[in-house]
Amino acid sequence: MPKDSASGWNVLQFPELESTSDYLLGKVDELADRTVVRAVVQTRGRGRLGRTWLSDGDKSLTFSILHALPGSPQPNAAQGAALAIARLLRREGIRSSLKWPNDVLLGGRKIAGILAETRGNHLVIGIGINLRQEAPFFQSIDQEAASIAGATGLFLGPEDTLQAFLAEWSPIWETLVSKGFAALFSEWADYAKMEGTTWLLRRNPAAAPEPVAVLGLLPDGRLRIRPATGPDEDLPSGDLLEAPPARLP
Numbered sequence: 001m002p003k004d005s006a007s008g009w010n011v012l013q014f015p016e017l018e019s020t021s022d023y024l025l026g027k028v029d030e031l032a033d034r035t036v037v038r039a040v041v042q043t044r045g046r047g048r049l050g051r052t053w054l055s056d057g058d059k060s061l062t063f064s065i066l067h068a069l070p071g072s073p074q075p076n077a078a079q080g081a082a083l084a085i086a087r088l089l090r091r092e093g094i095r096s097s098l099k100w101p102n103d104v105l106l107g108g109r110k111i112a113g114i115l116a117e118t119r120g121n122h123l124v125i126g127i128g129i130n131l132r133q134e135a136p137f138f139q140s141i142d143q144e145a146a147s148i149a150g151a152t153g154l155f156l157g158p159e160d161t162l163q164a165f166l167a168e169w170s171p172i173w174e175t176l177v178s179k180g181f182a183a184l185f186s187e188w189a190d191y192a193k194m195e196g197t198t199w200l201l202r203r204n205p206a207a208a209p210e211p212v213a214v215l216g217l218l219p220d221g222r223l224r225i226r227p228a229t230g231p232d233e234d235l236p237s238g239d240l241l242e243a244p245p246a247r248l249p
Helices: 020-025 077-091 148-152 158-178 185-192
Strands: 002-004 010-017 035-042 060-068 097-099 103-106 109-119 122-130 198-202 210-217 223-227 233-235
Touching (some): 020 109, 035 158, 077 097, 077 122, 077 185, 109 148
Antiparallel strands (some): 060 122, 097 103, 198 210, 210 223
């Protein structure tokens, strides 16, 4: 069902879809820039590294955004979307943290996931935000996860949260397009504060986790790490898991 929203967004809402991102990716030549698709129930949502993203009706918010790319691909779109969620929460008096590359955490538990994909000269950003699910919902997930309500006691509705996100996302997207991630780097790094921490890194879905020390986030969004063996590296992507039992030098 179409629903026009403020600020130039065209929001399409559906009771159920397999995947909001797949819906947009299949219609990039038919739909306009700044189209948003929200599904109350998403049955085959996709996360990073081949994971499945679970939805729970109005207790969660699952949606995807379509942008026509003005030029070269925007590699930091997912990081920008994570920052938009952090800003949204801060306006509600909640200080979240960001974990590279684009996880949003409350109390160390993931409350939002983001997956950016391109097709031709179009970008689709899929976003899932856990609003009000209770702890049993997350028992089958292979990561520490929670809902905003479960972590803070704040109950947010999906439609208001979507509108609040779009209000935060619009200026972030314009900044990414006009100035690049470097213009958002300091704020992102302040939410992350990862320098000097140690993690287990999975480079891709098939790779075994390996311990690494985080040396810092770079202005282009990459992460500088120090592996247990070998030289320092600047990572464009990967997945940080729980910390290893001992710190690296």
